Amino acid sequence: MQPNNSQVNRRIATISAHLNPPNYSQMEGGSGLGRANCRAKGGSAGFKVAILGAAGGIGQPLAMLMKMNPLVSVLHLYDVVNAPGVTADISHMDTGAVVRGFLGQQQLEEALTGMDLVIIPAGVPRKPGMTRDDLFNINAGIVKTLCEGIAKCCPKAIVNLISNPVNSTVPIAAEVFKKAGTFDPKRLLGVTMLDVVRANTFVAEVLGLDPREVDVPVVGGHAGVTILPLLSQQVKPPCSFTQKEIDYLTDRIQNGGTEVVEAKAGAGSATLSMAYAAVKFADACLRGLRGDAGVVECAFVASHVTELPFFASKVRLGRFGVEEVYPLGPLNEYERIGLEKAKKELAGSIQKGVSFVKK
Numbered sequence: 001m002q003p004n005n006s007q008v009n010r011r012i013a014t015i016s017a018h019l020n021p022p023n024y025s026q027m028e029g030g031s032g033l034g035r036a037n038c039r040a041k042g043g044s045a046g047f048k049v050a051i052l053g054a055a056g057g058i059g060q061p062l063a064m065l066m067k068m069n070p071l072v073s074v075l076h077l078y079d080v081v082n083a084p085g086v087t088a089d090i091s092h093m094d095t096g097a098v099v100r101g102f103l104g105q106q107q108l109e110e111a112l113t114g115m116d117l118v119i120i121p122a123g124v125p126r127k128p129g130m131t132r133d134d135l136f137n138i139n140a141g142i143v144k145t146l147c148e149g150i151a152k153c154c155p156k157a158i159v160n161l162i163s164n165p166v167n168s169t170v171p172i173a174a175e176v177f178k179k180a181g182t183f184d185p186k187r188l189l190g191v192t193m194l195d196v197v198r199a200n201t202f203v204a205e206v207l208g209l210d211p212r213e214v215d216v217p218v219v220g221g222h223a224g225v226t227i228l229p230l231l232s233q234q235v236k237p238p239c240s241f242t243q244k245e246i247d248y249l250t251d252r253i254q255n256g257g258t259e260v261v262e263a264k265a266g267a268g269s270a271t272l273s274m275a276y277a278a279v280k281f282a283d284a285c286l287r288g289l290r291g292d293a294g295v296v297e298c299a300f301v302a303s304h305v306t307e308l309p310f311f312a313s314k315v316r317l318g319r320f321g322v323e324e325v326y327p328l329g330p331l332n333e334y335e336r337i338g339l340e341k342a343k344k345e346l347a348g349s350i351q352k353g354v355s356f357v358k359k
């Protein structure tokens with residue numbers, strides 16, 4: 001039997017309520033009586049941060065940690081699935097940031113408007129046997145669409161790009177911004193912080209130190225041989241390694257991601273350590289925006305440090321994003337050979353990203 005008109009209308013209403021669940025910006029405090037919107041609009045000190053892909057393996061712990069960050073006054077959580085649930089959950093934490101959820105493409109612009117910092121962990125992760133480049137076909141399109149939204153709604157925001165392959169997605173973002181006439185190389189940063197976090201951890205293990213005492217620069221890019229730890233510049237504390245230790249550490253740092261992918265056996269890649277690293281990096285960006293002096297981290301950025309248009313190295317973060325890109329410093333022979341390998345692979349990955357948008 002065919003449904004009559006009023007039955008059809010009821011079904012449409014039910015489906016559309018499902019597709020457009022209440023925006024959590026209207027639901028602060030749950031009762032609708034909350035004044036959090038007034039607090040957020042009232043110019044309370046702090047920055048406005050959006051996470052795109054907030055319901056994912058990285059996105060959820062990242063959202064939780066950003067909600068705990070005192071520099072954040074407003075936190076927008078955007079995803080194509082499950083954003084309302086994650087938002088409801090996170091919004092119950094009694095920390096300062098006002099949390100709002102946004103679900104689906106039709107709410108992307110609202111999610112992005114007015115943001116100071118946009119963090120992007122949207123996209124598919126690896127399974128065992130895959131390279132990061134195997135994610136290109138799906139993630140390139142996702143990153144392109146999200147960056148088009150950023151160019152339109154918050155062109156001055158700092159962008160922290162996590163989605164893999166970072167060596168190609170950062171060039172994709174740059175091309176999208178160039179097309180839109182909004183590209184500012186200071187504001188686009190590929191997140192390679194997890195490589196530094198791993199390098200500090202593994203070096204500390206070898207040296208028998210607390211990882212918090214260790215500071216290893218990791219340059220190049222974020223995949224395999226493009227991840228180049230500069231162990232000769234491990235300055236905090238100054239130390240030297242045997243060749244065996246250097247081989248072991250370089251291999252472990254370059255393949256840290258694969259180590260996690262294999263251990264998770266099909267259930268994804270690093271999420272918790274990545275969320276930690278992303279928050280460490282986002283916090284550095286926010287401290288820079290606030291005007292703190294001497295904020296220096298490694299990131300994959302537009303660069304003149306080598307002949308390549310993008311390269312990861314130490315950068316100084318300030319009120320406008322990347323204020324200085326530091327040269328690599330003295331490399332030993334082992335690192336010089338590693339650099340040549342890294343550059344060769346990076347050149348192809350960068351070109352692949354550029355061509356994706358230009359084609």
Ligand SMILES: NC(=O)C1=CN([C@@H]2O[C@H](COP(=O)(O)OP(=O)(O)OC[C@H]3O[C@@H](n4cnc5c(N)ncnc54)[C@H](O)[C@@H]3O)[C@@H](O)[C@H]2O)C=CC1
Nearest residue numbers: 053055056057058080121122123124125162163164194274
């Ligand atoms: N830069 C780095 O050091 C690291 C990067 N990654 C990368 O981060 C990405 C995310 O990883 P996981 O969180 O583990 O994946 P996941 O699959 O658990 O989460 C991804 C989230 O993105 C969402 N999403 C998909 N399409 C979207 C779109 N168009 N707009 C907004 N959200 C969208 C999904 O709904 C999902 O919630 C992967 O590409 C992974 O390779 C992972 C670890 C380290």
Ligand SMILES: O=C([O-])CC(=O)C(=O)O
Nearest residue numbers: 126194256257258269270
């Ligand atoms: O290995 C992956 O696919 C995820 C990633 O980038 C990392 O853990 O470094």
